[in-house]
Amino acid sequence: MRRTHRFGMILALLFGIALLTALLTGCSALDELEESLYPTSAPDSGTSAQPPSETAPANQLAASEAAAPTLTWPAPTSAQAQATEQMPPAIPTVAPSQRLVFMYDGNVYTGDFLGANPAEAASAPQPETWAFRDGVIALAQGRNVDVIDLVGSGQASFQVNVPGEVEFAELTWGQTSAALLYNAIVTDQAATTFGHSVELRVLNPQNGAELGAVHIPDANGASILRYEESAGRIALIVRGGDPSFAEVSFYDVKSGQRIAAFAAQGQGEAAFSPDGRYLLAQQEVNGVQQMALYDLTTPAGSAPRIGQYPANGHGVEHVWSPDSRMIAFLLREGQASSEETTQGLGVWVLDVATMESKKALDEASLSATLFGWTPDSAYIVGYHRSENEAYYYAVRPDGGDRRILTLEPKAELLGWMSPVERSAKIVVDPWRARFASTQADSNALAQTLAQWALEQTGADEQPLASRVQQYLQASGGQKSIGALTLKRISEAVYIAQIPPYALYLLDNGHAQEIGSGNILLDVRLQGQDLGLIYGMAASGPVQPTYSLLRRQADGSWQMVWTPQGRRDWIATDGQIQFAGEGLGTLQVVGTSFGLDFDQDQVFSECQACPHRQLVATWTRQGDTYERQTSLVADAPQGSIYWEMTQRTAYAIVYETLRRARRELSIDDLVADPSLAGQIRDLGLADSTKRFLVEEETAEKVRFQEIESQTHYEATVQGQRLVRIERLP
Numbered sequence: 001m002r003r004t005h006r007f008g009m010i011l012a013l014l015f016g017i018a019l020l021t022a023l024l025t026g027c028s029a030l031d032e033l034e035e036s037l038y039p040t041s042a043p044d045s046g047t048s049a050q051p052p053s054e055t056a057p058a059n060q061l062a063a064s065e066a067a068a069p070t071l072t073w074p075a076p077t078s079a080q081a082q083a084t085e086q087m088p089p090a091i092p093t094v095a096p097s098q099r100l101v102f103m104y105d106g107n108v109y110t111g112d113f114l115g116a117n118p119a120e121a122a123s124a125p126q127p128e129t130w131a132f133r134d135g136v137i138a139l140a141q142g143r144n145v146d147v148i149d150l151v152g153s154g155q156a157s158f159q160v161n162v163p164g165e166v167e168f169a170e171l172t173w174g175q176t177s178a179a180l181l182y183n184a185i186v187t188d189q190a191a192t193t194f195g196h197s198v199e200l201r202v203l204n205p206q207n208g209a210e211l212g213a214v215h216i217p218d219a220n221g222a223s224i225l226r227y228e229e230s231a232g233r234i235a236l237i238v239r240g241g242d243p244s245f246a247e248v249s250f251y252d253v254k255s256g257q258r259i260a261a262f263a264a265q266g267q268g269e270a271a272f273s274p275d276g277r278y279l280l281a282q283q284e285v286n287g288v289q290q291m292a293l294y295d296l297t298t299p300a301g302s303a304p305r306i307g308q309y310p311a312n313g314h315g316v317e318h319v320w321s322p323d324s325r326m327i328a329f330l331l332r333e334g335q336a337s338s339e340e341t342t343q344g345l346g347v348w349v350l351d352v353a354t355m356e357s358k359k360a361l362d363e364a365s366l367s368a369t370l371f372g373w374t375p376d377s378a379y380i381v382g383y384h385r386s387e388n389e390a391y392y393y394a395v396r397p398d399g400g401d402r403r404i405l406t407l408e409p410k411a412e413l414l415g416w417m418s419p420v421e422r423s424a425k426i427v428v429d430p431w432r433a434r435f436a437s438t439q440a441d442s443n444a445l446a447q448t449l450a451q452w453a454l455e456q457t458g459a460d461e462q463p464l465a466s467r468v469q470q471y472l473q474a475s476g477g478q479k480s481i482g483a484l485t486l487k488r489i490s491e492a493v494y495i496a497q498i499p500p501y502a503l504y505l506l507d508n509g510h511a512q513e514i515g516s517g518n519i520l521l522d523v524r525l526q527g528q529d530l531g532l533i534y535g536m537a538a539s540g541p542v543q544p545t546y547s548l549l550r551r552q553a554d555g556s557w558q559m560v561w562t563p564q565g566r567r568d569w570i571a572t573d574g575q576i577q578f579a580g581e582g583l584g585t586l587q588v589v590g591t592s593f594g595l596d597f598d599q600d601q602v603f604s605e606c607q608a609c610p611h612r613q614l615v616a617t618w619t620r621q622g623d624t625y626e627r628q629t630s631l632v633a634d635a636p637q638g639s640i641y642w643e644m645t646q647r648t649a650y651a652i653v654y655e656t657l658r659r660a661r662r663e664l665s666i667d668d669l670v671a672d673p674s675l676a677g678q679i680r681d682l683g684l685a686d687s688t689k690r691f692l693v694e695e696e697t698a699e700k701v702r703f704q705e706i707e708s709q710t711h712y713e714a715t716v717q718g719q720r721l722v723r724i725e726r727l728p
Helices: 002-025 027-037 428-434 442-454 461-474 636-645 649-661 675-681
Strands: 097-105 107-110 121-125 129-133 137-139 144-149 154-159 167-173 182-185 196-205 211-215 221-228 233-239 244-252 258-267 270-272 276-286 287-293 303-308 313-320 326-333 344-351 356-361 369-373 380-385 390-395 411-416 485-490 493-500 501-507 509-518 519-526 529-536 542-550 557-561 577-578 585-591 613-621 624-627 693-696 699-707 713-718 721-724
Touching: 129 411, 137 167, 137 428, 144 182, 144 428, 154 509, 182 221, 196 221, 211 313, 221 270, 221 390, 258 276, 258 287, 270 313, 276 313, 287 313, 303 356, 313 369, 313 699, 326 369, 344 380, 356 380, 356 390, 428 442, 428 461, 442 461, 442 493, 442 509, 461 485, 485 613, 493 519, 509 529, 509 542, 509 557, 519 577, 529 585, 542 577, 636 649, 649 675, 649 693, 649 699, 649 713, 649 721, 675 721
Parallel strands: 129 167
Antiparallel strands: 097 107, 097 411, 107 121, 129 137, 137 144, 144 154, 167 182, 182 196, 196 211, 221 233, 233 244, 244 258, 270 276, 276 287, 287 303, 313 326, 326 344, 344 356, 369 380, 380 390, 485 493, 493 501, 501 509, 519 529, 529 542, 542 557, 577 585, 585 613, 613 624, 693 699, 699 713, 713 721
16 A cells, blocks of 8 residues: 555656656647647557557656567466456355554554454564565565565564665565565666666565666656566566556666567556456546557567446555456546546456456545455455544455455554564564665754653763764764764753754753754753854864753753954954863863954964964853953954963064054063164064064064065064074
8 A cells, every 4th residue: 555655655756857858848648748648549449459569668667678579478377367257256154364453553463354353463664665475575665665574573673785875766576475576766867868777676574685687767657566576577667757667667676677578558547467367557548548458478569458437436545356357446526546536436347357446445535545355355455534533344246245444544544464473572663664764864864862861861972972973873874974973961952963064952852953063062951951062174273163052941942142353352363161060161262363354464374384372261150251351342443462372472472563563662562672673673663564473482473474484483472572583
């Protein structure tokens, strides 16, 4: 049921793309589209229909695929050839012993033949797609595959090696559970038409070992019709830009090559019979939908047998009976799928021998679906959902013995298996699949991380971060953009840095983005207030910043204060630290890189050049922080910077020349007042000149004027300039 729904969505998307293209290119293109989707030259109803073309349209096959030879299909077995036209017995004489397996609310259950009296068998995450056979469940989420063996009470988890980003994946078993087929649509930059290709992998379900591979370039997808592990081949339809197809392709799993083709025309759904003899396709002739049944044992080019739908109806959700004798389907109002449908017209059954259909059950809901048949082909199992009710049911193909199943409406049916002796419940880690579903969405990852962290009571933060990284790497994400950082600040509150640049607060299972950075430096929680020091680092030093946040009554966090707009907050290429206990005091250290302009820019302070270091203490006053200062409130910016500047020899020389340019007093910076005149005489007070430091020691600064390349040397002792001279 899940696979049918997803396939329908994909076909609808393909149809929408084709229709949009036609509208954009004009009426003639629209006419061509209509002809390609609903060809008037298709076979007429009845056995006198002309055989379909053996060659697929150019837009339907990958450009690099060579024409394949016509398929020679093996003759049917004697049991297949002797299929009778009679319906199954009205009521089974003996209750079947097999058990119905279904998923509900993260658990796998086995009930009796129709699901009653269920018992827990396994715990598993809700998958993107699944496949079930003989008591073995395969679940897929992106590249990740989990296999649960209800018979052997074992499990396996592995990742499939395919190139590109997995956009969609599905699984298919062969005739047994000995090999698993993984079918993925992946991004492909070399795919110039569709932007993605198809990767098929045949896997050992016990360990994920690759047993075969097929690459189908530049395709919109591949509908797997049948995987035969005994013959080592896959029957599929390569999907192009619209839902129609003209042939079935056969690929060899060892060589990866297309080895044969079978000409069959249809739109949308197609399905092989369980015995592999027949292909059911949907065709629209003169605006009327019909069923076309191709017999693969007949000579190439043989016309299909045609089954007509009841007047003013078309079929959806066609499912074969296990004995390959019947096909159940839902009849919908309208002669073609392109018509607007307002109601369902019941559950119908096609007898393959006579190609005649009979109604088995009234079903008016458009939300109804069919799961399939019981293993003995005695009952059709369907799902009814209307505005007021939802339930599973079983009904005989002749319409008798309808039963409402005692299953939760939200249960997901898997299939039937032989009864086995009760064993311990199998548990599959659900977080692997949950993290895998968040690969391209930082917000979804943060929400999942918050829910996961809530369950990790008492665990150390470093092992937690390592476990999350393992989840992400297993899902194919977070490999090239750095490691996730997780820091616990209380039992249920964490800060997470999610690559590349997102910072989230995780609080009791909820996530909230609170900043942008790739380094988490420190965090403190005091009551309902939280102080966060974080930063950005690329190829150079860390650029730190600070935020004060407060928890609100609804559990969210609100930003209370940041240093944005404060010119005296200098943390460039520096650091921010909590001083003392709590959030009361911050020590902020930065450099003068990029600080000065115009007259105040004495030296050229490139990234690699010497800089002045500025240090300040900030204390909290209510909901703000203020810098500790002895200056008046309207002090000049230069005086503010100088108050914070550490008194190195370079800083003394810089400040002395800056003031000299502005004709400000330098008496507190020089050992001899006569140095002011020397500075002017040397031309060092000229505000148009820029200097570059050549060498700096504890007491000397050697520098040159950039334009004239004149060299100077200044000597500083006791935090005062004692000498400055031009060098020869």
